[in-house]
Structures are given as C-alpha cells and as structure tokens.
Amino acid sequence: MTAPLDHAAVAAGATEALRVRVRRGDGVQDYAVPRRANQTVLDVVTEIQREQDPTLAYRFACRVGMCGSCGMTVNGRPRWTCRTRVAAVAPEGELLLEPLRNLPVVKDLAVDMEPFFEKWRRAHGFFDPGETPPDDFAAVPPDSPERQEVDAGIECINCGVCYAACDLVAWNPDYLGPAALNRAWTLVNDVRDRGQAARLAAVAGDAGCHSCHSHMSCTEHCPKALQPTFAIAGLKRETGKAALRRLWRRE
Ligand code: SF4
Numbered sequence: 692m693t694a695p696l697d698h699a700a701v702a703a704g705a706t707e708a709l710r711v712r713v714r715r716g717d718g719v720q721d722y723a724v725p726r727r728a729n730q731t732v733l734d735v736v737t738e739i740q741r742e743q744d745p746t747l748a749y750r751f752a753c754r755v756g757m758c759g760s761c762g763m764t765v766n767g768r769p770r771w772t773c774r775t776r777v778a779a780v781a782p783e784g785e786l787l788l789e790p791l792r793n794l795p796v797v798k799d800l801a802v803d804m805e806p807f808f809e810k811w812r813r814a815h816g817f818f819d820p821g822e823t824p825p826d827d828f829a830a831v832p833p834d835s836p837e838r839q840e841v842d843a844g845i846e847c848i849n850c851g852v853c854y855a856a857c858d859l860v861a862w863n864p865d866y867l868g869p870a871a872l873n874r875a876w877t878l879v880n881d882v883r884d885r886g887q888a889a890r891l892a893a894v895a896g897d898a899g900c901h902s903c904h905s906h907m908s909c910t911e912h913c914p915k916a917l918q919p920t921f922a923i924a925g926l927k928r929e930t931g932k933a934a935l936r937r938l939w940r941r942e
Pocket residue numbers: 856857858859860868869902903904905906907908909910919920923
C-alpha cells in the first residue's frame with residue numbers, strides 16, 4: 692500500500708516525490724515522500740513516521756553522526772542514516788530501507804544491539820585498571836607510538852555498520868566482529884591498562900581475530916573511515932607474539 696503524498700509539502704518547496712519502500716517484518720511497505728534539498732535518509736524516515744505512519748519503528752538520537760544509533764540498510768548497503776544524503780544514494784528517487792543485517796530485529800528498522808555489545812564484553816573490550824590503580828591521572832603522551840596507533844580507532848561510535856557489513860558474522864554468528872576487535876586493539880595499545888593477557892587470550896580463540904578473512908568490507912563501510920581490518924591485523928600479530936612467549940617460557 693502506498694501512503695498518500697503530502698501535497699502541501701510539495702507545494703511548500705519540494706518538487707518531486709521519492710518512492711520509499713520500508714521492510715517491515717516479512718513485508719515491504721511503500722511510501723511517497725516529498726523530495727527536499729539536502730534531505731538525509733533519516734529525514735525521510737522521520738517524515739514518514741511523523742506525517743504518515745506513527746507505527747513505523749526506527750532509532751536515532753543525535754542526528755549529527757555522534758551517537759551511532761541510526762544505522763540502517765539503505766538500498767542494500769549498511770549506512771549511518773543521519774549523515775547519508777538522499778541525493779547521494781538515490782539518484783533515481785527510490786529508496787529501499789531495511790534493518791541492519793546480522794542483528795535481531797526488534798521492529799521494522801530498529802535492531803537489538805545486545806549481541807553486538809555482548810561481543811565487546813567477550814573481547815575484553817573494557818578498560819582494566821588492575822588491582823592497584825594509581826591515585827593520580829596517568830599521562831599518555833599524544834605523540835607516543837601506542838597513542839598514535841589508535842588515534843583513529845578510538846573514534847568508533849558503535850554504530851554496528853561494520854558488523855552488518857561483515858560476511859563472516861553472517862556465516863559464523865559467534866565471530867566477535869570488527870567493532871569489538873577494533874575496541875580490543877585500542878585497549879591493547881593503552882599503556883595504562885593491566886588486562887592485556889586476558890584480552891589477548893579473549894580475542895585469540897576460534898571466533899576471534901584469526902578467523903577474519905581480511906576482505907575489508909568493514910573498513911569500506913565504516914562511516915567514520917576507521918580501519919578495523921588493520922586493527923585486527925594488529926591483534927593477529929600480538930596474539931602470535933603472546934603464543935611464542937608462552938612457548939619459550941615452557942622450554
Ligand atoms: S576484514 Fe574481517 S572483520 Fe572486516 S568484514 Fe572482513 S572478515 Fe569481517
């Protein structure tokens with residue numbers, strides 16, 4: 692069913708209509724939305740929900756590319772929608788919007804992020820201060836090699852776009868995935884952290900960094916231009932070194 696076009700909005704400045712199809716469970720629903728200058732995909736979804744169909748479920752918070760909550764599949768590709776302009780992804784005026792892949796759907800375009808963050812926990816993706824953390828703040832020189840190594844990776848906004856883009860997650864739902872492994876790599880390079888042995892063991896298992904096929908889909912799709920593939924390569928190196936150290940200690 693196609694919802695009626697808002698003719699008042701068209702008269703107010705929008706000259707064309709976008710055809711928007713939204714996956715809702717097993718079906719796809721059609722909407723027509725006025726096309727506007729500089730319109731984002733999130734603007735379109737919000738307009739449908741506010742003006743045509745209040746039952747449509749989706750998620751967003753900041754609208755400025757900071758919170759990571761607005762991920763959707765747009766014409767077959769995972770994207771952050773608040774910073775994706777319609778003109779760039781739908782030159783023909785047609786949008787197919789679906790929930791992010793590899794995550795359970797709560798309703799319509801809203802997915803359950805719990806499995807994504809559970810993998811952060813499994814990858815030891817949290818700061819470990821050790822038993823006796825110093826009282827004072829530790830100084831981390833901004834130009835030290837470790838801090839430089841993760842200068843980009845710490846900007847991750849947890850949007851799940853890379854996770855949805857990863858075929859390995861689709862094939863093996865147990866695989867930790869690019870975001871959790873990227874997070875682990877930022878902590879492996881944190882000179883204040885005292886949980887390195889446990890973290891390297893956590894990411895070295897069957898569903899960890901060594902499963903990654905290095906096919907770069909996560910890196911190609913990350914809206915923040917981060918490079919999880921290279922973070923995972925770093926983890927492969929460090930887990931390999933840790934295994935050799937264990938071997939030498941036994942000899
Ligand atoms: S490089 Fe690794 S983590 Fe990234 S998409 Fe490919 S298999 Fe997944």
